[in-house]
Amino acid sequence: MAGRRGALIVLEGVDRAGKSTQGRRLVEALRADGHCADLLRFPERTTEIGRLISSYLVKEKNLEDHAVHLLFSANRWEHVPSMREKLRQGITLVVDRYAFSGVAFTSAKDLSPEEAAERGNFGNERYENSSFQEKVLQSFYHLMKDKTLNWKTMDASKSIEDLHREIKTIAEETMQEVQNKPLGELWK
Numbered sequence: 001m002a003g004r005r006g007a008l009i010v011l012e013g014v015d016r017a018g019k020s021t022q023g024r025r026l027v028e029a030l031r032a033d034g035h036c037a038d039l040l041r042f043p044e045r046t047t048e049i050g051r052l053i054s055s056y057l058v059k060e061k062n063l064e065d066h067a068v069h070l071l072f073s074a075n076r077w078e079h080v081p082s083m084r085e086k087l088r089q090g091i092t093l094v095v096d097r098y099a100f101s102g103v104a105f106t107s108a109k110d111l112s113p114e115e116a117a118e119r120g121n122f123g124n125e126r127y128e129n130s131s132f133q134e135k136v137l138q139s140f141y142h143l144m145k146d147k148t149l150n151w152k153t154m155d156a157s158k159s160i161e162d163l164h165r166e167i168k169t170i171a172e173e174t175m176q177e178v179q180n181k182p183l184g185e186l187w188k
């Protein structure tokens with residue numbers, strides 16, 4: 001029994017794909033089955049770095065693109081020690097966005113201002129328009145070519161319930177699969 005570790009389950013996708021809903025449902029269901037599971041989200045807006053990011057996203061603050069990219073990265077790094085500790089203790093982490101969002105959103109920023117001005121039915125934060133999200137999606141497809149990561153693609157147009165069942169099955173398989181493997185590192 002000793003040494004069984006938790007799984008790192010990352011939900012990625014464009015804005016409004018349903019990641020937060022599915023993340024919450026997954027953690028509830030895993031806990032109901034007696035597993036140890038915690039929900040995390042990035043950006044984690046409650047830290048000092050997270051508050052800076054949030055004021056950038058709601059357009060209260062302007063920040064240089066590279067600087068804000070590094071803030072998103074720093075916001076993940078400030079949580080890495082506690083994440084590793086939890087995984088080692090056997091707690092499965094369900095994470096609503098991670099470093100893939102960092103790459104996908106920053107790399108979508110070469111969008112022309114005309115394209116960015118065309119707004120769809122999104123929220124009011126930075127990046128929340130359809131042409132930007134299309135670039136983000138293409139970037140995610142590119143990142144998914146990395147077969148060292150165990151990507152599963154979900155059809156976000158399915159019902160919340162159907163998606164939940166699929167995601168829960170994948171999560172349980174993954175937890176089994178990794179339980180005796182050492183913690184890895186991303187992009188090493």
Ligand code: NYM
Nearest residue numbers: 015042043072097098101102105106127
């Ligand atoms: N975002 C998120 C980034 O631009 N870079 C990152 O590294 C991360 C983690 O933050 N539009 C963007 C994607 C979202 C925005 O996230 C806020 P959320 O999940 O809507 O709170």
Ligand code: MG
Nearest residue numbers: 015016123125
């Ligand atoms: Mg959002």
